[in-house]
Amino acid sequence: MHSQSLFTRMTGKNVLMSFTGPFDTEVLSIFGKNIEHSISQNKKLNKTIFKVFIELAQNVSYYSLKKELTKKGEKAGVGTFIIQDFNDHYYFILGNPIDEKHEAILRDKCSRINSYDRDGLRAYKRELRKLPAGERGTGNIGLVQAALVSRNPLDYTFIEINENQAFYIVAVKINKQQNEHDK
Amino acid sequence: MNTINKKLSLGQSLFSEEIRISYKGPVDGKIITFLADYIYVINELSEKATRKIFKIFFELAENISKYSADKIKLKNGKEVGSGTIILKETVKNFILVTGNPIKNSDLIPVMENSKNINNLGHDELREYKREVRKDNTVKKDSPNIGLIAVALTSGNPLDIEINPIDEETSYFSLAVKVDK
Numbered sequence: 001m002h003s004q005s006l007f008t009r010m011t012g013k014n015v016l017m018s019f020t021g022p023f024d025t026e027v028l029s030i031f032g033k034n035i036e037h038s039i040s041q042n043k044k045l046n047k048t049i050f051k052v053f054i055e056l057a058q059n060v061s062y063y064s065l066k067k068e069l070t071k072k073g074e075k076a077g078v079g080t081f082i083i084q085d086f087n088d089h090y091y092f093i094l095g096n097p098i099d100e101k102h103e104a105i106l107r108d109k110c111s112r113i114n115s116y117d118r119d120g121l122r123a124y125k126r127e128l129r130k131l132p133a134g135e136r137g138t139g140n141i142g143l144v145q146a147a148l149v150s151r152n153p154l155d156y157t158f159i160e161i162n163e164n165q166a167f168y169i170v171a172v173k174i175n176k177q178q179n180e181h182d183k
Numbered sequence: 184m185n186t187i188n189k190k191l192s193l194g195q196s197l198f199s200e201e202i203r204i205s206y207k208g209p210v211d212g213k214i215i216t217f218l219a220d221y222i223y224v225i226n227e228l229s230e231k232a233t234r235k236i237f238k239i240f241f242e243l244a245e246n247i248s249k250y251s252a253d254k255i256k257l258k259n260g261k262e263v264g265s266g267t268i269i270l271k272e273t274v275k276n277f278i279l280v281t282g283n284p285i286k287n288s289d290l291i292p293v294m295e296n297s298k299n300i301n302n303l304g305h306d307e308l309r310e311y312k313r314e315v316r317k318d319n320t321v322k323k324d325s326p327n328i329g330l331i332a333v334a335l336t337s338g339n340p341l342d343i344e345i346n347p348i349d350e351e352t353s354y355f356s357l358a359v360k361v362d363k
Binding site for chain 2: 015016017018019020021022026027030031033034036037038068069070071080
């Protein structure tokens with residue numbers, strides 16, 4: 001059955017948690033708690049994944065092109081997150097549809113973030129924080145924070161949906177070892 | 184970028200195949216309520232179809248919570264089953280797909296039951312449900328009774344797929360169609 005072949009892709013053995021739907025405050029709260037307490041036995045590692053989740057999930061909520069009303073009447077962006085478990089790292093993937101005209105801006109941001117070392121990233125974050133509220137609103141502080149917290153570059157890609165829309169996927173690797181001594 | 188490129192097919196399918204909800208993780212009361220609220224919001228269909236989806240969703244979610252061989256301990260110390268729930272929309276129907284690892288000892292009765300379910304008409308199915316309920320060897324909250332209820336509610340056969348994981352467990356997935 002068609003849905004089951006998709007199902008198999010979505011639920012690979014190494015997928016610990018995944019969700020597709022509206023990213024409202026409930027999602028951030030319920031899934032956040034589950035991530036913080038159930039991903040592994042290592043509290044520090046769970047905290048790191050939790051931080052990455054919060055930073056990136058908020059971007060979906062605000063900037064996804066597809067919005068849906070929740071039962072509480074909140075309008076929340078629709079997207080997908082997946083947490084995969086590998087031998088030496090977790091892989092956090094997040095995706096949502098975007099307006100095609102934002103692709104170049106996002107591509108540039110991700111590429112800029114990946115070009116910085118930690119000090120450069122911190123300086124960039126300070127720079128972004130100084131921007132007036134209206135100009136901040138493109139989710140870039142969250143991306144910088146995710147790179148800082150995970151200590152790894154961002155993986156990102158864009159899939160064309162049609163001439164006006166693209167599906168934006170950003171992923172972050174979280175090493176198990178760097179958090180190992182703090183179990 | 185090799186790893187992320189492998190996700191391309193995932194991104195495309197998520198967007199193009201009208202996945203309304205997909206969830207994988209621990210299935211506890213909070214998650215069930217959250218997903219149910221969302222199903223309530225996205226329904227653009229008749230009241231009857233919504234009721235059907237709700238009923239099926241609760242049965243299947245509860246089965247994961249109780250019978251998944253993959254258990255996760257939550258913040259409150261409670262251990263719950265972990266599994267996957269997907270709601271997909273097509274032009275004519277909604278399809279609920281669930282999946283979780285299951286102990287092989289639990290699987291055999293479920294398989295026999297499913298075979299029976301798919302071979303019976305609506306009235307025979309109701310009769311079968313009564314029989315299973317009367318059977319003292321079957322627990323009241325057995326997944327088998329839940330599956331009969333799911334088949335009765337959907338009015339469509341159960342699409343079951345089983346993939347062995349190891350000697351003790353298998354991956355059990357189930358797809359149920361609800362006509363709009």
